[in-house]
Amino acid sequence: MNTLKNRYLSLDVFRGMDVALMIIVNSPGNGDTSFGILKHAVWNGFTLTDLVFPTFLFVVGNAMSFSMKKYDNVSSGTFLKKVFKRFAIIFLLGFLMYWFPFFDNGGLKPIGETRIFGVLQRIALCYxxxxxxxRYFKTKSVLIFSALALVAYHIILIVFGDLSLTGNAVLKLDKFLIGADHMYHGNGGVAFDPEGLLSTLPAIVNVIAGYFTGKFIQKNGQNFETIAKLIMAAGLLIIVGFAWDLIFPFNKKLWSSSFVLLTSGIDIFIIAILIYLLDMSKPGKWTYFFEVFGRNTLFIYLLSELFIISLAEITMKGTTAYNWIADTIFIATAGDYFGSLLFALWIMFTCWFIGYIMDKRGIYIKV
Incomplete structure (x- = not known):
């Protein structure tokens, strides 16, 4: 069947799978004893974990291929008001999440030391x-922009720095614009933001790839020919990505152009498979688990982050509640690696259960 409902089933499941994995990789019981597949590449390279964020951007674009239709017959002013409002809300939520819990040592946490860019902020900017x-350019022009953005980004990094952690142009621009105190310091204490302003340029292409994939599916229907064409397009992007990797390595933190092509290709391949499994076959009841995540995506992601931050802020028996629960309950019982994974699964299932209650009560939080 080619109903809109089924198309949204594919999107909800894809989005839900990504959110579930995102929570798991963001909440290891012990980061040092996590399985390698659940860690980001240290610098150059690619792991399953590196696929999570670009996939989120891809499904944002995929959802836009449906939602943008309702703006076809509205004025430019109405469109801009809606888009900028949504941008501002998502960006602000991301900033407040980094500022949370707002108070420290009896006083307000200094805004001057709060990270400005981040995951939700990048989603907001790319959206x-x-x-x-x-909205304002034809398909051909947007595709040309996408190609030029990837090439220009490569050139900018070469001209204004190198591809190292401390010498890249992404770091230099962020330091100039916002200062080191507003940047992420998780790379061995180095002030470098993997969601920096400059590297948002190639990330926009992940959203555009998701959008045109969704439009292609809607135009051509859910059939074997569509799946075959999607898989061929995915293969081409992956091949070009590996070729580009030879001179501009896969690098999630720099969001390299080769990384964009690789992740977009993988995402197109996955959505093609999901079309077959969910829209051309009887999917069964297993999809509901991921639909729960897909129906309240932004809320559940924020919930997971605030849950993790809260556990890390609560003191328990000389350590944080996060570490105490992970070490005493999960790692002590199942060992370093499996215990770390089980803790992450506990976080994920807890968030899912809240999403489940919301879904059963028909509560859907959108921005």
Whole structure:
């Protein structure tokens, strides 16, 4: 069947799978004893974990291929008001999440030391620029922009720095614009933001790839020919990505152009498989687990992050509640690696259960 409902089933499941994995990789019981597949590449390279964020951007674009239709017959002012409002809300939520719990040592946590860019902020920026491009430019122009953005980004990094952690242009621009105190310091204490402003440029292409994939599916229907064409397109992007990797390595933290092509290709391949499993076959009841995540995506992601931060802020028996629960309950019982994984699964299932209650009560939080 080619109903809109089934198309949204594919999207909800894909989005839900990504959110579930995102929570797991963000909440290891012990980061040092996590399985390698659940860790980001240290610098150059690619792991399953590195696929999580670009996939989130891809499904944002995929969802836009449906939602942008309702703006076809509205004024430019109405469109801009809606898009900028959504951008501002998502960006602000991301900033407040990094500022949370707002108070420290009896006083307000200094805003001057709060990270400005981050995951939700990148989603907001990519959504904003992709929306403007898709609204005001023709398909051919957007595709040309995408290609030029990837090439230009490579050139900018070469001209204004190198591809190292401490010498890249992404770091230099962020330091100039916002200062080191507002940047992420998780790379051995080095002030470098993997969601920096400059590297948002190639990330926009992940959203655009998701959008055009969704439009292609809607135009051509859910059939074997569509699946075959998607798989061929995915293969081409992956091959070009590996070729580009020879001179501009896969690098999630720099969001390299080769990384964009590789992740977009993988995502197109996955959505093609899901079309067959969910829309051309009888999916069965297993999809509901992921639909729960897909129906309240932003809320559940925020919930998971605030849950993790809260556990890390609560003191328990000389350590944090996060570490005490992970070490005493999970790692002590199942060992370093499996215990760490089980703790992450506990976080994920807890968030799922809240999402489940919301779904059963018909509560869906959108921005």
């Amino acid at each position: 904003l620029f992709a929306s403007l491009l898709l």
